[in-house]
Amino acid sequence: MQAGRSVSKVNDFVVRFANVNGTGSASANYLFTKSIFRMGIPVTPKNIFPSNIQGLPTWYEVRVNGNGYLGRRDGVDIMVCVNPQSMKADVECVAPGGYFMYDSSKMLHSEYIRDDINYLGIPLMNMCNDAFSDPRQRQLFKNIIYVGALCALLDIEVNVFEDLFKEQFKGKEKLVAPNMQALGMGIDFVKKNFKPLDMKVQRLDKLKDAIMLDGNSACGLGAVYAGATVMAWYPITPSTSVAEAFADYSAQYRVDKDGKHNYAVVQAEDELAAIGMVIGAAWNGARSFTSTSGPGVSLMNEFLGLAYFAEIPVVLIDVQRTGPSTGMPTRTQQSDVMEAAYASHGDTKHVLLFPSTPKECFDMTADAFDLAEELQTPVMVMTDLDLGMNDHVSPPFEWNDKRKYKRGKVLTAAQLEEMQKFGRYLDVDKDGITYRTIPGTHPTKGAFVTRGTSRDEYAVYTEDSGAYHRNMERLLEKWNTAKTIVPEPEVKLSKNKSKNGIIFFGTSTYSAFEAMDILAERNVELDALRLKAFPFNKTVEDFINAHDKVFVIEQNRDAQLRSMMMIEMDTDPKKLIPVLNYDGMPITADYIVKQITSKLSPAPKLKKVV
Numbered sequence: 249m250q251a252g253r254s255v256s257k258v259n260d261f262v263v264r265f266a267n268v269n270g271t272g273s274a275s276a277n278y279l280f281t282k283s284i285f286r287m288g289i290p291v292t293p294k295n296i297f298p299s300n301i302q303g304l305p306t307w308y309e310v311r312v313n314g315n316g317y318l319g320r321r322d323g324v325d326i327m328v329c330v331n332p333q334s335m336k337a338d339v340e341c342v343a344p345g346g347y348f349m350y351d352s353s354k355m356l357h358s359e360y361i362r363d364d365i366n367y368l369g370i371p372l373m374n375m376c377n378d379a380f381s382d383p384r385q386r387q388l389f390k391n392i393i394y395v396g397a398l399c400a401l402l403d404i405e406v407n408v409f410e411d412l413f414k415e416q417f418k419g420k421e422k423l424v425a426p427n428m429q430a431l432g433m434g435i436d437f438v439k440k441n442f443k444p445l446d447m448k449v450q451r452l453d454k455l456k457d458a459i460m461l462d463g464n465s466a467c468g469l470g471a472v473y474a475g476a477t478v479m480a481w482y483p484i485t486p487s488t489s490v491a492e493a494f495a496d497y498s499a500q501y502r503v504d505k506d507g508k509h510n511y512a513v514v515q516a517e518d519e520l521a522a523i524g525m526v527i528g529a530a531w532n533g534a535r536s537f538t539s540t541s542g543p544g545v546s547l548m549n550e551f552l553g554l555a556y557f558a559e560i561p562v563v564l565i566d567v568q569r570t571g572p573s574t575g576m577p578t579r580t581q582q583s584d585v586m587e588a589a590y591a592s593h594g595d596t597k598h599v600l601l602f603p604s605t606p607k608e609c610f611d612m613t614a615d616a617f618d619l620a621e622e623l624q625t626p627v628m629v630m631t632d633l634d635l636g637m638n639d640h641v642s643p644p645f646e647w648n649d650k651r652k653y654k655r656g657k658v659l660t661a662a663q664l665e666e667m668q669k670f671g672r673y674l675d676v677d678k679d680g681i682t683y684r685t686i687p688g689t690h691p692t693k694g695a696f697v698t699r700g701t702s703r704d705e706y707a708v709y710t711e712d713s714g715a716y717h718r719n720m721e722r723l724l725e726k727w728n729t730a731k732t733i734v735p736e737p738e739v740k741l742s743k744n745k746s747k748n749g750i751i752f753f754g755t756s757t758y759s760a761f762e763a764m765d766i767l768a769e770r771n772v773e774l775d776a777l778r779l780k781a782f783p784f785n786k787t788v789e790d791f792i793n794a795h796d797k798v799f800v801i802e803q804n805r806d807a808q809l810r811s812m813m814m815i816e817m818d819t820d821p822k823k824l825i826p827v828l829n830y831d832g833m834p835i836t837a838d839y840i841v842k843q844i845t846s847k848l849s850p851a852p853k854l855k856k857v858v
Contacts, residue, residue, distance in 0.1 A: 257447035259289050259314030261325040263398070266338045267391075268331050269298055269306040276391030277308040278639075279412060280398060284312055285460055285641065286408045288453035292318035292758075294638055294834065299485065299577040305334040314452060318641065319759030320834040325447060326401075328394050330372065335360055347445065349394065368442065370397055375433055380426075389430035396434020403448040406435070459606075459642050463635040464539075466606040467565050468493025469645070470613030471537055472501055475653050476563070478536035480514040480525035482544065485577045486633040487567035490539035491515075519544035523551045523564070530561050533686035535617050535653075537563035542571045542584045545591060552626055553592025554700040556723075559673070559682070561620035561656075564628045565613065567636040570832045579832030580633035582754055583804035588628050589782055589812060595720060597727055599627045599734060600782040604757040606642040609635065612780075615735070618654035623730055624684060632803075634755045634834045657683040664693040672698065672707040673719060680726025727783060734781035737788055740764075742773035748848070749791060750827075752801040753779040753809065756835055760801050763840035772845065774799075782812065789817050798824055799844050805830040 263280070267273035274295070284291040291312050298304040311321050323343035329335055329350050336359065342348050344364040350356060352369030361367075372393055376386040399406060409431055410424075417423040467490050471479070481491040495513045502511040512529075516522035522538045529536035540548065545566055555562045568584045570576040588600055599619060601612040612629055620627040657677075664670060664685065670693055673682050685694030698707050702716040710716075752760040757778055764774055777791045792798050792813070800810040807826040813819050827843045829835035 257325070258450050259312055259452065261312055261447045262321055262323065263310045263312070263326045263328065264324045264338075264341070265308040265310075266327065266329040266331045266334050267306050267308070268333070269300065269304050271391070272388045273306070273330075273391045274308065275416075276388075276395050277310075279392075279409070279416075280395050281310050281639070282412055282460070283399070283404050283408045284310070284449060285455065285458075286412070287405060287449060287451045288455045289314055289449055289451070290316045290318055290455065290641055292638070292640055294320060294634065296833075297578050305331050307334075312449065314450075317758075317762040317765075317837070319755075319762055320836050322836050322838045326398070326445075328398070330390070330394065339365075345446075349397065351390075368397070368401070370394065370434070370437055375437070376430075379429070379433065385426070389426070392427055392430035393434040393437075396431035397438045398434075399431065400435040400438035401442065401445050403444070403450075405451070406431075455641060457644055459644055460639045461606045461642055462489070462637055462639050463603065463606050463609040463631050464489040464567065464637060465493040466609035466642075466645070467539070467613045467629065467631065467636075468495075469497050470610040471563075471617075472497045473610075473647055474535060474614040474617040476535045476537055476617065477502070477511045478514075478526065478529040478534045479512070479538065480516050480522040480529075480536070481538050482516050482519045482522045482540070484519070484541050484544050486569055486637045487539040487541050487544075487565065489637065490565050490567065519547040520551060523548045523555075523562070526562055526564075527551055527555050527560050530555075530620075531558075531687070535563075535621075537565065537617070539565040539567065541567050541569050542587065543574070545584055545587055549592045552598065553594065553596055555626045556592065556596045556598065557594075557700050558698050559624040559684070561617075561624055562626040563613075563616045563620050564626060566628050566630050568630065568632040570830075576832050578633070580755070580834060581803050581830060581832065582630075582632055582756065583808065583830070585630065585782075585802070585804070586806075586808040586812060588630060591626075595723075597783070599623065599625060599730055601627065601629045601735065602753040602780055602782075603629065603631060603635070604754050604778070606635075606640050607645055610645045612735070619730075619733065621656040621658075622654050622733065623681060623726060624656060625726070625730075630754065632755055657681060659683050659685050659689070659694060661690045664690040667693065669706070670694050671705045673703065673722070674705040675722050675725070678725075679729045680722050680724070681729060682722075731783045731785040734783065734785065736785070737780055737791075738778040739787065739791060740776040740778075742768070742775050744773055746773045746775050747796045748799070749775040749777065749795040749797070750799040750801060750844070751777045751779060751788075751791070751809075756801045756803060759835050759837040759840055762837035763844070766837060766841050767844065772848070774844075779809070784813065784816055788813075792817070792819055792823065796823070797848075799827050799847070800824050801827045801835070801840060803829045803835055 265277045281293045294309040296307040324341050326347045327342045329338045339360045342365045347366045349368040351372040353371045353373035372390045376390045380386050413424045413427050479494050498511040526536045526538045570579045570581045603609045603612045616627045616629050704710050704715045802809045810824045
């Protein structure tokens with residue numbers, strides 16, 4: 249039994265659950281997260297799981313922070329460990345003064361004892377054996393008991409759990425009572441055996457309009473709202489649930505009055521076939537897309553080059569994971585950036601969008617279809633496993649029903665009829681973007697066959713050097729046009745206009761903004777630019793030019809974004825200081841702070857923070 253303490257942490261701690269994959273712990277852990285969320289407290293979970301089906305250690309890490317700092321944080325305040333396989337490492341990761349909850353049905357080995365942490369022994373297995381006879385129930389309710397223990401220890405409102413159980417088991421109401429019984433067992437044990445912790449939750453109700461959703465689901469829904477009707481894909485972690493979400497949402501919203509589906513979801517034989525189907529559907533006028541991860545992008549390179557050169561609108565959602573090769577399929581990284589930007593051989597450049605929240609996954613997926621058709625080129629939405637597969641607190645999604653899809657320069661039959669000769673690759677408006685037709689628009693005009701080989705302005709095959717050079721110059725002009733219509737970066741200037749800045753994107757955003765606030769408290773001010781798209785526009789170039797040093801935060805080994813800035817803007821490498829994280833886990837604010845302070849010269853005199 250640990251000694252009672254005065255409460256020093258309110259709505260500010262990290263809980264980590266150590267379980268075995270396939271034991272039903274995921275739903276119990278998520279139940280804990282949702283209970284915090286329902287009390288209006290900002291919370292974010294990280295599901296850290298192996299790439300096998302079951303049997304190996306799995307972790308679920310939950311950060312609670314009333315101020316809304318929801319990037320991953322170093323250190324664990326409460327470790328709930330019910331997996332002997334990982335116990336040694338789990339004990340070691342508890343912060344000094346923290347708590348280690350374990351199943352005390354068996355005595356804890358002496359090698360797991362630390363003098364600087366507190367132990368919360370609860371006989372989970374014995375309690376389940378005494379209360380339940382069904383073996384499966386014993387396993388499942390053991391998880392609910394430790395959630396009940398946390399409920400009592402952290403002062404979570406019990407009625408929140410009852411509401412969650414009623415929602416979860418709607419139509420199966422008989423399951424509510426045994427779950428509440430298991431929850432109550434954990435609550436009662438804690439009240440009889442432990443005193444309150446020095447941390448607790450307290451209702452804030454600051455998230456009344458917020459939702460919790462994973463980025464993959466948001467992308468799938470964004471594609472539906474964008475008017476996508478064709479999705480071809482090949483299963484790969486961590487992007488598979490994008491296709492599943494699109495299929496589920498389409499089954500709800502893309503059904504006509506006669507009950508017929510107005511969409512097609514095709515599981516192809518491989519990634520190359522998948523994007524080939526997408527290109528074919530897009531050429532024929534359908535809004536189509538695919539989703540994959542790094543290995544899939546590698547396989548799709550050939551067809552991405554075709555879509556770029558033939559100028560066919562394509563949307564690809566890349567949910568990045570660690571690499572190279574198979575890497576760690578269930579860990580996160582931002583390591584496909586350069587591969588995606590310059591996918592395929594020869595001179596190719598692709599538009600990339602960088603969402604950082606589920607809402608931006610929804611918005612940018614919808615925007616990607618407009619951009620792809622406006623520019624007649626592939627557009628890739630670059631998320632990652634952390635954003636794609638983990639739930640995040642997000643503002644509610646919005647959609648303007650008056651919004652019209654931007655189909656770009658598509659000629660009608662009447663317009664074709666007025667033309668003497670149609671030039672598919674003729675730059676009429678001098679912006680690099682040509683006019684196109686949808687096959688079948690006109691019985692004789694506008695129908696053409698093109699290939700991934702050189703052609704003239706009228707889509708006639710040629711190997712004439714002049715024609716090829718003109719075409720490549722026009723594609724470069726289109727790239728310059730793209731800079732003016734991709735999403736603008738978000739710039740945040742310090743009070744005193746610092747000489748130093750940071751650039752970050754995607755899920756690095758969560759920790760980068762927190763790191764800025766930590767540094768500001770220590771008298772280190774930085775200007776910030778959150779990148780939302782590639783190509784880089786003038787705002788990015790001006791930001792870099794305005795600072796002596798710019799720290800580029802990214803989650804890969806080779807500083808890929810930094811390299812692209814050097815390539816695209818001829819930036820002095822000495823000005824761009826890499827801050828890199830590539831262990832497969834989301835970057836933390838503490839790590840960013842340490843990296844930046846160690847690379848500032850002269851070293852800043854840090855103000856003490858109490």
